[in-house]
Amino acid sequence: MKQRDLIQLACLVLVVSTTATSAQIIGSAHDFSSEGWAQSQTCLPCHTLHNANAVEINGYSAGRLWNHALPSAGQVYTTYDGNFPRDEALDSYSILCMGCHDGTVALDAFGDGIGSQFMTGDALVGTDLTKQHPVGASAVWPNPEPSYLNARATWENQTFGGSRMGKLRLMVVDGAEESVLSCATCHEPHNRGGYDDLLRIDNTSSQMCLACHNK
Ligand code: HEC
Ligand code: HEC
Ligand code: HEC
Ligand code: HEC
Numbered sequence: 001m002k003q004r005d006l007i008q009l010a011c012l013v014l015v016v017s018t019t020a021t022s023a024q025i026i027g028s029a030h031d032f033s034s035e036g037w038a039q040s041q042t043c044l045p046c047h048t049l050h051n052a053n054a055v056e057i058n059g060y061s062a063g064r065l066w067n068h069a070l071p072s073a074g075q076v077y078t079t080y081d082g083n084f085p086r087d088e089a090l091d092s093y094s095i096l097c098m099g100c101h102d103g104t105v106a107l108d109a110f111g112d113g114i115g116s117q118f119m120t121g122d123a124l125v126g127t128d129l130t131k132q133h134p135v136g137a138s139a140v141w142p143n144p145e146p147s148y149l150n151a152r153a154t155w156e157n158q159t160f161g162g163s164r165m166g167k168l169r170l171m172v173v174d175g176a177e178e179s180v181l182s183c184a185t186c187h188e189p190h191n192r193g194g195y196d197d198l199l200r201i202d203n204t205s206s207q208m209c210l211a212c213h214n215k
Contacts, residue, residue: 091171
């Protein structure tokens with residue numbers, strides 16, 4: 001190849017890779033690689049390839065080669081329905097999020113580290129969930145389905161915006177007995193949709209809300 005062709009090829013690769021990274025974890029709020037506490041790693045604060053934590057909650061494995069410490073099993077959350085310990089209040093996916101977002105566990109508590117840096121600012125959700133959209137045990141998908149919600153089958157099988165991750169999904173707790181709304185129903189931790197606030201689907205004009213809420 002001539003040098004000019006090589007330069008053109010290099011430019012093309014650059015353009016392609018820039019487009020591809022726009023909807024990825026790199027550069028998103030979940031890219032911790034430039035944070036002092038994250039050992040210059042992106043995946044490691046959440047996942048590991050070796051000696052992963054056995055994350056078994058309510059008998060359901062949310063393994064995912066999880067590397068981050070979780071809130072203690074006795075950690076109490078105030079939900080819409082009152083005060084409940086972790087496993088009664090939340091589904092297993094939300095518990096993974098709360099290992100950083102409730103502020104009780106250090107951000108750098110992963111691998112062998114105990115950690116000392118805690119979450120602050122707007123992303124701190126805390127343990128009082130009464131001012132949050134219901135999740136976990138307070139957001140069991142009603143059965144039979146009420147008329148004020150769109151039928152689950154209509155939105156759960158829909159791919160919004162053509163993205164593979166552009167699907168809202170309920171999460172399973174208690175084996176497969178109940179399907180509940182989780183933090184991970186609305187959010188995709190790897191930013192694969194590329195939407196604001198790590199949302200799974202675009203919420204312009206509240207379209208994400210309207211997928212479920214029949215208003
Ligand atoms: C902030 C925490 C966090 C970070 C950082 C993170 N992940 Fe994840 N990852 C999760 C959670 C939570 C799940 C489970 C959510 C789900 O299944 O929808 C998951 C699931 C996965 C899965 C299995 C399910 C799937 O969606 O494919 C893979 C593979 C994965 N992550 C790879 C990675 C890689 C590679 C990186 C680094 C580039 C990374 N993750 C960074 C939180 C994280
Ligand atoms: C390893 C710790 C960790 C875990 C686990 C984690 N997060 Fe985060 N998250 C963070 C940090 C740190 C920030 C950025 C805070 C900041 O910018 O001040 C953040 C930011 C966010 C934001 C704000 C995005 C934005 O664009 O401002 C959302 C939404 C979010 N996380 C959702 C989740 C959800 C949902 C889960 C579980 C599936 C999760 N996180 C798991 C550490 C974590
Ligand atoms: C029903 C959908 C839904 C659920 C469930 C949900 N979120 Fe969100 N979240 C949103 C939307 C929409 C936004 C952006 C607008 C806003 O802040 O209200 C958001 C914003 C956020 C932010 C950014 C806040 C800020 O001001 O920067 C964080 C962090 C976050 N969510 C974490 C979580 C965690 C952790 C859970 C589980 C306890 C959760 N979310 C459950 C829809 C949801
Ligand atoms: C994946 C489906 C889903 C999405 C997306 C969703 N919701 Fe909900 N929402 C629910 C369910 C389920 C409940 C609990 C309803 C019940 O048990 O009657 C609920 C409850 C609520 C409630 C009532 C809380 C109470 O006081 O009881 C409000 C308000 C609400 N959602 C607003 C929103 C908004 C705003 C959005 C968009 C940011 C949104 N929801 C996105 C499923 C969803």
